[in-house]
Amino acid sequence: MENNNLNFIKQNVTAIRNSLPSDVLLVAAAKTRLPDEVKAAIDAGIKIIGYNYVQEAEKMHQFIDNELQWHMIGHLQKNKVKKAVKLFDMIETIDSVELAEMVNKQCVSIGKVMPVLIEINSGKESNKTGVLPENVYSLIKLIHDLPNLRIQGLMTMGPRFGSPENARPYFKATKSLFDQVKNEGIPNIEMRFLSMGMSNSYQIAIQEGANIVRIGTVLFDSRC
Ligand SMILES: *Cc1c(COP(=O)(O)O)cnc(C)c1O
Numbered sequence: 198m199e200n201n202n203l204n205f206i207k208q209n210v211t212a213i214r215n216s217l218p219s220d221v222l223l224v225a226a227a228k229t230r231l232p233d234e235v236k237a238a239i240d241a242g243i244k245i246i247g248y249n250y251v252q253e254a255e256k257m258h259q260f261i262d263n264e265l266q267w268h269m270i271g272h273l274q275k276n277k278v279k280k281a282v283k284l285f286d287m288i289e290t291i292d293s294v295e296l297a298e299m300v301n302k303q304c305v306s307i308g309k310v311m312p313v314l315i316e317i318n319s320g321k322e323s324n325k326t327g328v329l330p331e332n333v334y335s336l337i338k339l340i341h342d343l344p345n346l347r348i349q350g351l352m353t354m355g356p357r358f359g360s361p362e363n364a365r366p367y368f369k370a371t372k373s374l375f376d377q378v379k380n381e382g383i384p385n386i387e388m389r390f391l392s393m394g395m396s397n398s399y400q401i402a403i404q405e406g407a408n409i410v411r412i413g414t415v416l417f418d419s420r421c
């Protein structure tokens with residue numbers, strides 16, 4: 198890995214960190230990045246790293262010894278739950294009762310309490326993961342009292358087509374859903390985090406209320 202590239206990564210991370218409001222958490226979406234690239238991002242101040250696949254996170258774990266928070270941001274396969282609950286500090290992609298129950302069960306067995314976000318399929322796209330907005334209440338009602346899960350908010354990708362402005366209505370709708378759930382005062386849940394926005398849409402997401410953004414390309418690609 199050329200030093201130049203690593204310097205670009207550090208500059209990108211610094212620029213984005215400086216541009217974010219202080220209450221917005223930055224998750225470095227690190228899929229396919231090399232250990233040196235991830236380390237450069239950490240050197241520049243990344244505190245949370247996001248992975249889409251359990252196996253990739255597991256591999257990277259052996260290279261990284263810093264105090265980092267690990268977020269699962271991809272769809273969690275049921276046969277990977279046992280490993281996932283050991284590796285991750287937050288699972289952002291809970292979207293079914295079955296998955297929630299499996300995560301809870303594995304957490305009980307290792308004595309861990311897992312913060313989770315509910316993933317919303319805000320574009321109601323048939324090929325996408327996440328729970329449909331209209332089903333979020335019934336999901337939360339069924340899983341909110343699982344003892345080793347802590348529901349802490351919502352996450353959405355939103356449809357990706359055309360300009361990032363096209364994502365704004367979906368971010369708005371997800372924020373509105375977040376506020377509604379928060380105002381319900383459902384026991385045992387604490388609506389703190391709204392995770393939305395990626396490289397091309399994070400500014401829009403923040404305007405619409407996101408306080409976690411998941412960014413890959415503009416952190417790691419040297420020509421951005
Ligand atoms: C890759 C990924 C991101 C970051 O996407 P970029 O466009 O590279 O910033 C965010 N969230 C999820 C779930 C991802 O898979």
